[in-house]
Amino acid sequence: MKIYIADTGVFINRKGRDRQLVTVPSVIDETKAKYTSMEMLIALETGAKIEQPDPVFREKIVDKAEGTGDIEELSGTDIDVLAKALEYGKNAVLMTDDYAVQNVASMLGIKIEPISQSRIKDKIIWGKKCTGCMKRFDNGEECPICGSPLKKIRKRKI
Numbered sequence: 001m002k003i004y005i006a007d008t009g010v011f012i013n014r015k016g017r018d019r020q021l022v023t024v025p026s027v028i029d030e031t032k033a034k035y036t037s038m039e040m041l042i043a044l045e046t047g048a049k050i051e052q053p054d055p056v057f058r059e060k061i062v063d064k065a066e067g068t069g070d071i072e073e074l075s076g077t078d079i080d081v082l083a084k085a086l087e088y089g090k091n092a093v094l095m096t097d098d099y100a101v102q103n104v105a106s107m108l109g110i111k112i113e114p115i116s117q118s119r120i121k122d123k124i125i126w127g128k129k130c131t132g133c134m135k136r137f138d139n140g141e142e143c144p145i146c147g148s149p150l151k152k153i154r155k156r157k158i
């Protein structure tokens with residue numbers, strides 16, 4: 001049976017009512033903070049499950065996202081839903097429109113279904129480039145050579 005892991009956008013866009021949705025507590029908090037809880041209540045009444053993310057899988061997501069450079073773009077909620085999708089493995093389809101989440105998911109072989117936007121076509125490795133001397137680095141906030149701020153760039157596509 002397919003399990004659809006839902007990020008906040010699923011509930012906002014009223015998607016997945018006919019599916020077995022699983023989400024994480026932080027998604028519920030985000031939805032409540034931004035919108036009335038009415039949609040959320042309806043989703044729960046239709047059988048969406050709320051499960052805590054496993055810290056072991058969370059750790060794996062953080063490791064992977066640090067490797068791809070997506071970590072700065074990921075919120076705690078993003079990491080939670082990715083961890084939940086990884087835990088369900090091949091039975092999981094992660095419903096999200098977030099590009100950084102999609103990027104990390106595709107690196108880990110997690111199936112993705114966009115909610116409203118189209119899915120990403122390429123996997124992207126992010127790097128950093130100095131705004132002063134233009135040297136490239138894997139990470140960091142400040143250039144170790146000239147001290148200028150580094151900006152995020154696409155290093156390569158896979």
Ligand SMILES: [Zn+2]
Pocket residue numbers: 130131132133134135143144145146147148
């Ligand atoms: Zn520099």
